[in-house]
Amino acid sequence: MKVRSTILRITATALSAGALTWVAITGGVPGGSSPDTLATKAVADEGPGYAIEDFAYPNADKILAEQKIKLKRGDGHILLAQCTGAPEQMEVFSHKNEKVCFRGTGDKGYLSLEIPAVFGVKGNNYAAQVAMTTGTEEKTFTVDKNAWTAVGETADEQGRDFMLMEIRTSK
Structure with a gap:
């Protein structure tokens, strides 16, 4: 029983450490993106498309x-x-x-x-x-x-x- 409880404690500690590392690196945002990246993506998805200059004379x-x-x-x-x-x-x-x-x-x-x-x-x-x-x-x-x-x-x-x-x- 003692071995089993030690294994459970080690597993729980490792999972907690992994979760804390994930939150620290990604800011807790799914997909591995930081909150800043998500805000940029959301604005870019809603904004106008790319302006590609074709050098055509206006009017x-x-x-x-x-x-x-x-x-x-x-x-x-x-x-x-x-x-x-x-x-x-x-x-x-x-x-x-x-x-x-x-x-x-x-x-x-x-x-x-x-x-x-x-x-x-x-x-x-x-x-x-x-x-x-x-x-x-x-x-x-x-x-x-x-x-x-x-x-x-x-x-x-x-x-x-x-x-x-x-x-x-x-x-």
Whole structure:
């Protein structure tokens, strides 16, 4: 009997020690999580999903419908702007859209877009390049700072229409 009672006492002590260790490590929360982790999980489960940036231009469909300018993607540092003639604006001239203006922000920018029949660009205080296509041919033009640059049709020996596809800027 004495051996049995000793075994029971040792077993009870071991179980108590194990339970105390479990409470100390996990804070007494099931699943081995701490109370802080559970609070985080509960908030995360109830909160909005992940925001994944696809770099799509905001309100692009509305701009296309109203202004016939297809803005695709960018880094947010080249923005469509109302043409005011301000020196910090880049002005793009097209037979289809007349004048379209952009404002640069930050040290560099990127914008993917489609503006047909572009023939001239007035640069701003950024170094800029515009990528254009005619048929299957692609050409890149360097835009002069704060000056007019012939691009597309006016820079092409054959006078072909070019579509503006990309603007890149840097300070």
